Amino acid sequence: MPLTLAIIPALLVRSGGQRFAIPQVNLLELVYVDDEHKVKAIEHVRGAAIYRLRGEILPLVDLDGVLALAGAPATGGVNIVVIGVGARRYGLVVDEIQDTEEIVIKPLHGQLKRLACYSGATVLGDGGVALILEVAGIAALAGIDTSTRRTSEVAAVGQSRESEPQSFIVFSAGDGGQCAVPLAMVARLENIATNRIERVAGVEVVQYRDQIMPIVRAESVIRLGAAPILAEQPLVVFDFGHMVGLAVNSIVDVVDVVVDPTQLDGKTRFTQGRTVILGKATLILDVYGIIRELAPQFVRERRRMARRPEVLLVDDSMAMRAALGGFLRSVGMDVVDVASGEQALTELRAHATRFDAVITDLEMAGMDGFDVIRAVEAQDAKMPVFVWTYREDEELCARVRAAGARACIHKLKREALVEAMEHEGIVAGCDRSAA
Amino acid sequence: MMSEPAIGKWVSFTLAGEVFALRVHDVQEVMMAQPLTPVPLAPEHIVGLLNLRGQIMPAVDLRRWLHFAPREAGADSRLIVLKTHGESLSLVVDAIGDVLDLPEVDWRDPPDTLAARHRGSVVGICPIEGCVVLGLDVRGLLGDG
Numbered sequence: 287m288p289l290t291l292a293i294i295p296a297l298l299v300r301s302g303g304q305r306f307a308i309p310q311v312n313l314l315e316l317v318y319v320d321d322e323h324k325v326k327a328i329e330h331v332r333g334a335a336i337y338r339l340r341g342e343i344l345p346l347v348d349l350d351g352v353l354a355l356a357g358a359p360a361t362g363g364v365n366i367v368v369i370g371v372g373a374r375r376y377g378l379v380v381d382e383i384q385d386t387e388e389i390v391i392k393p394l395h396g397q398l399k400r401l402a403c404y405s406g407a408t409v410l411g412d413g414g415v416a417l418i419l420e421v422a423g424i425a426a427l428a429g430i431d432t433s434t435r436r437t438s439e440v441a442a443v444g445q446s447r448e449s450e451p452q453s454f455i456v457f458s459a460g461d462g463g464q465c466a467v468p469l470a471m472v473a474r475l476e477n478i479a480t481n482r483i484e485r486v487a488g489v490e491v492v493q494y495r496d497q498i499m500p501i502v503r504a505e506s507v508i509r510l511g512a513a514p515i516l517a518e519q520p521l522v523v524f525d526f527g528h529m530v531g532l533a534v535n536s537i538v539d540v541v542d543v544v545v546d547p548t549q550l551d552g553k554t555r556f557t558q559g560r561t562v563i564l565g566k567a568t569l570i571l572d573v574y575g576i577i578r579e580l581a582p583q584f585v586r587e588r589r590r591m592a593r594r595p596e597v598l599l600v601d602d603s604m605a606m607r608a609a610l611g612g613f614l615r616s617v618g619m620d621v622v623d624v625a626s627g628e629q630a631l632t633e634l635r636a637h638a639t640r641f642d643a644v645i646t647d648l649e650m651a652g653m654d655g656f657d658v659i660r661a662v663e664a665q666d667a668k669m670p671v672f673v674w675t676y677r678e679d680e681e682l683c684a685r686v687r688a689a690g691a692r693a694c695i696h697k698l699k700r701e702a703l704v705e706a707m708e709h710e711g712i713v714a715g716c717d718r719s720a721a
Numbered sequence: 722m723m724s725e726p727a728i729g730k731w732v733s734f735t736l737a738g739e740v741f742a743l744r745v746h747d748v749q750e751v752m753m754a755q756p757l758t759p760v761p762l763a764p765e766h767i768v769g770l771l772n773l774r775g776q777i778m779p780a781v782d783l784r785r786w787l788h789f790a791p792r793e794a795g796a797d798s799r800l801i802v803l804k805t806h807g808e809s810l811s812l813v814v815d816a817i818g819d820v821l822d823l824p825e826v827d828w829r830d831p832p833d834t835l836a837a838r839h840r841g842s843v844v845g846i847c848p849i850e851g852c853v854v855l856g857l858d859v860r861g862l863l864g865d866g
Contacts, residue, residue: 304759353761395779395808401762407770407777415758415770415777677807 294609296389296408298416299367299380302355305416306380307389307408308367311608312421314375314474316383317366324364337366337377340477344368344377347428349419353403369421371604373453373469373540376430378421387411391418391605393676399649403427405603422604422625453542454570455522456563457534459503460510464568467532469540471573473525477518489581492521494529500581501531504571507556507579530577539564555579595712596620600630600646600658601674606697610645610674613700619713627653627661634665641669643712645703648675648686659689670710674703729825733818733854734801737789740854741814742821742847747859749804751817754797771811773802778809786862787842803859812862821854823847828856 296307297316317339319327328346329336335346346366349355366377389408398404402423410416425431453469476494483492483501490501501521505513513535521531543563553559556579558570597614599621601607607623614621622641624630627650634641644662648655659671673691675682676698683694693706707713731742732751757769757780766785770777780800784792792798792815801812828845835843842861847854 302761304761355761392777394777395810397767397781398760398763398779401760403762404760407758409772409775409777413772414756415772417758417760417770679807 293388293390294605295386296418297367297386298384298410299349299365299378300382300384301349301380302353304355305384305410305414306349307387307416307418308369308378308421309405309418309605309608310386311605311612312369312371314368314370317368317377318363319366320363321361328364335379339368339377342375344375345428345430346377346379347424347430348379349424350379350381352424352427369425371421371425373542374425374430376425376428378419378424389416389418391603391609396649400651405605418605420604452545453540454545454563455540456538456568457520457522458536458538459534460505460508460513462535463510464538464563464566465504465510465534465571466563466568467522467571467573471524472522473529474523475537476521476523476531478521478531480515480517480519483519490533492531494523494531497529499523499529499531501533502577502580503533504556504576507576508554508569508571510569524573524577530581532571532573532576545570594618594620595642595707596622596640597643597645597707597712598630598633598641599623600625600627600644600650602626602647602650606647610700610703614704617704617713626650627655627658630658631661631665634662634669638666643707643710644669644671646671646673648673648677648682655686655691656689659686659691663690670707670712672703672706729822731821731823731854731856732801733821734799734814735816735818736783736787736814740818740852741783742818742823742854742856743801743803743859744856745820747804749802752800752802754813755800768813771800773809773811776809778802778811780811780813781862782813784813784815803862805859810859810862821849823849823854823856831855 295310297310297313299306299308327337337344337346365380365383367380367383369376369378387410391406392408393406394404403420404417404423405420406418408416408418454466455469455472456464456466459465478492483490491498492501503513504510513533516535520534520537522534524530524532541563545561556572556575558572560567560569562568597619599607599611601623602625611621611623622633624633630644630646644658646655646658653661655673662669662671670692671690673686673694674697675694676696678696686694692710695703695706704713730745732745732748733740733742755771757771759769760767766781767779768782769780771780798813798815799817801814803810803812828847831843831846842857844856844858847856
């Protein structure tokens with residue numbers, strides 16, 4: 287039995303006497319502030335609650351409040367679920383943190399689809415029903431702007447996005463030179479005690495989340511000068527199939543800047559080039575190149591095709607995008623995902639020759655799947671479009687194909703989707719053993 | 722239109738003392754009240770999600786949908802699971818009545834005095850002994866919410 291794509295790991299939380307599931311892909315960490323410290327730790331800026339997480343200001347969103355739940359009066363400690371959505375983070379305050387569970391995403395009825403705060407519902411082990419939170423929708427209810435789109439593929443970085451601002455994480459490395467990497471590539475930021483760093487076969491490593499994570503230092507391939515020895519080593523963690531930590535001196539900031547790759551000077555094997563960020567000359571690192579050089583055994587070998595096929599995935603559910611996107615990447619594709627047909631069109635117009643295929647959901651607010659099929663055809667008649675939907679309706683599928691889609695695939699049959707793409711020659715020779 | 726054998730068969734139920742009916746072929750099953758999971762911020766008539774043998778569907782309280790007075794706390798209710806082609810839906814009603822044989826010829830147009838909100842879902846009225854049955858069309862119920 288192939289694993290169905292709609293199964294995702296999720297954290298169960300309780301608020302207002304009711305259980306909710308938060309997809310693990312959105313979770314960064316859990317923070318508990320005990321009763322004694324909460325008055326000091328949770329500050330209020332003009333009525334908005336914030337929490338300082340290792341120097342970063344985290345806006346707090348009270349789940350009881352945004353969902354208008356009958357919340358219990360705040361007694362005891364505060365449970366904060368730190369959520370990452372695009373380049374933004376926020377802390378979701380819930381009454382109780384329960385277990386993690388593998389859940390099956392079931393779509394909500396059309397009459398509930400306009401509630402952007404849920405991506406579906408699921409039946410829990412005990413037979414109860416829990417709503418699955420769409421963290422971007424919850425953020426929107428709380429007034430947090432999360433529109434910064436996230437692409438998570440290495441190859442995409444620095445080659446496109448000529449005019450859109452991109453979020454960069456800015457840090458100092460070596461003897462203090464300022465460097466930056468696109469935030470979308472970063473998995474986490476960590477501070478680890480320097481005495482936890484070990485050396486194995488010439489590579490610095492640290493035991494991290496049940497893995498041996500190699501640590502690479504940009505100054506060993508780029509002339510940046512020797513880094514000072516710190517008691518606590520800040521790491522920018524990347525995940526290229528294996529976690530890799532980039533040692534930095536300190537994190538400076540996260541900034542949105544427009545970087546035109548053609549205007550960067552000083553491109554090398556290990557840098558995208560140099561630009562000015564926050565008033566300082568800043569090296570934009572090619573992290574993939576650095577890690578490939580310094581810790582090649584930890585980078586999953588890319589497929590030996592001239593180019594990985596790249597698909598544009600359109601679905602209004604972040605959880606579904608994460609679930610299918612992860613699967614498609616695992617079988618050797620690059621994926622750019624967007625939340626609406628409108629965003630898909632913008633992406634296609636900006637990068638006419640970039641994509642090999644479009645995969646779209648059918649039922650979406652604004653442009654629906656049929657609109658996407660028509661719009662893509664108007665843009666590029668040869669671009670194959672695949673529709674994936676929860677609807678099991680032969681007549682509907684026939685209409686989808688008549689509209690020009692190459693195939694209409696049920697969302698539970700992601701293997702069939704890849705087969706259909708193989709059939710169309712899009713993923714021929716794709717290495718699926720990695721899945 | 723082909724006439725179906727069951728076309729004259731209706732399932733009756735009550736809401737605040739009034740008698741309503743749905744076509745038998747629109748009804749999948751009828752059951753006792755079930756625990757429902759509330760959906761915060763949902764339209765008021767959607768009172769929760771029902772887990773029917775692993776299938777999740779919203780439950781629409783017909784009293785709220787039709788703007789009746791709310792059911793008294795603790796009052797008994799029943800669920801009607803609709804037979805739909807796409808997404809499943811269930812209805813919360815006060816009590817289930819009988820399966821009635823109501824031939825097409827006995828049906829009358831709903832009076833103009835029915836509120837516009839009801840007019841979309843009430844397909845007709847059918848006088849029977851002692852009362853008038855309001856026939857509901859599920860498509861009207863499933864339409865714009």
